[in-house]
Amino acid sequence: xxxxxxxxxxxxxxxxxxxxxxxxxxxxxxxxxxxxxxxxxxxxxxxxxxxxxxxxxxxxxxxxxxxxxxxxxxxxxxxxxxxxxxxxxxxxxxxxxxxxxxxxxxxxxxxxxxxxxxxxxxxxxxxxxxxxxxxxxxxxxxxxxxxxxxxxxxxxxxxxxxxxxxxxxxxxxxxxxxxxxxxxxxxxxxxxxxxxxxxxxxxxxxxxxxxxxxxxxxxxxxxxxxxxxxxxxxxxxxxxxxxxxxxxxxxxxxxxxxxx
Numbered sequence: 001x002x003x004x005x006x007x008x009x010x011x012x013x014x015x016x017x018x019x020x021x022x023x024x025x026x027x028x029x030x031x032x033x034x035x036x037x038x039x040x041x042x043x044x045x046x047x048x049x050x051x052x053x054x055x056x057x058x059x060x061x062x063x064x065x066x067x068x069x070x071x072x073x074x075x076x077x078x079x080x081x082x083x084x085x086x087x088x089x090x091x092x093x094x095x096x097x098x099x100x101x102x103x104x105x106x107x108x109x110x111x112x113x114x115x116x117x118x119x120x121x122x123x124x125x126x127x128x129x130x131x132x133x134x135x136x137x138x139x140x141x142x143x144x145x146x147x148x149x150x151x152x153x154x155x156x157x158x159x160x161x162x163x164x165x166x167x168x169x170x171x172x173x174x175x176x177x178x179x180x181x182x183x184x185x186x187x188x189x190x191x192x193x194x195x196x197x198x199x200x201x202x203x204x205x206x207x208x209x210x211x212x213x214x215x216x217x218x219x220x221x222x223x224x225x226x227x228x229x230x231x232x233x234x235x236x237x238x239x240x241x242x243x244x245x246x247x248x249x250x251x252x253x254x255x256x257x258x259x260x
Contacts, residue, residue, distance in 0.1 A: 002044045007067030028053030034140040036256035038100045041120045048100050048107045055090035077112040097137050103147025110137050140209035153207045155185040182206040200236025213257040227251040
């Protein structure tokens with residue numbers, strides 16, 4: 001088990017008395033990779049997390065053994081907000097769209113439309129590919145457990161502008177309905193060994209997030225007409241429901257997928 005530095009404050013959880021370790025301090029907003037995808041390195045020593053403050057959001061690496069925090073990215077892209085679900089943190093990395101590849105100890109992130117991979121330990125950085133100017137990364141992404149694939153969500157930038165206005169503008173009234181007008185949203189798999197790009201799913205609706213379900217399948221969510229857990233594989237061309245609505249109208253929202 002990883003020894004956690006004594007530099008971190010130890011607290012006591014109300015009600016249970018269990019030890020709680022406070023990892024970050026200060027006025028900046030600190031948060032890990034978006035929910036239910038890895039945020040730790042393979043040996044559990046490092047945490048990759050967002051730090052938003054001072055008009056920017058960047059990725060940082062926290063060393064649990066020493067307590068040292070290092071800023072990993074120095075991106076300057078001016079429009080990082082993930083519409084319509086997050087607030088505007090300013091410039092930097094595209095918010096909530098980075099993914100840790102635990103098998104290779106890399107974090108993949110977007111500096112605008114330029115996609116990078118940075119090694120968590122050495123901080124060596126490389127460019128993987130660049131999205132065309134008319135596309136925009138638009139959801140929470142993931143890597144396959146075996147480390148071979150980076151799976152990401154992107155949609156049409158022009159339609160995004162008609163729904164939300166120019167980048168950086170305040171969200172328009174009624175956006176919760178208007179976002180359902182998304183067209184040509186794509187779930188794409190990028191092979192980290194060969195550079196192959198595979199379009200797995202194309203829908204005229206936003207895809208919120210994608211998670212690996214083992215090394216062969218993916219769970220993703222959720223279409224306005226089907227607020228359920230959806231399922232496909234790395235060959236694509238199809239998807240199906242893992243769960244549908246209940247008789248009384250209940251829907252799925254957040255969930256996670258495991259190797260089992």
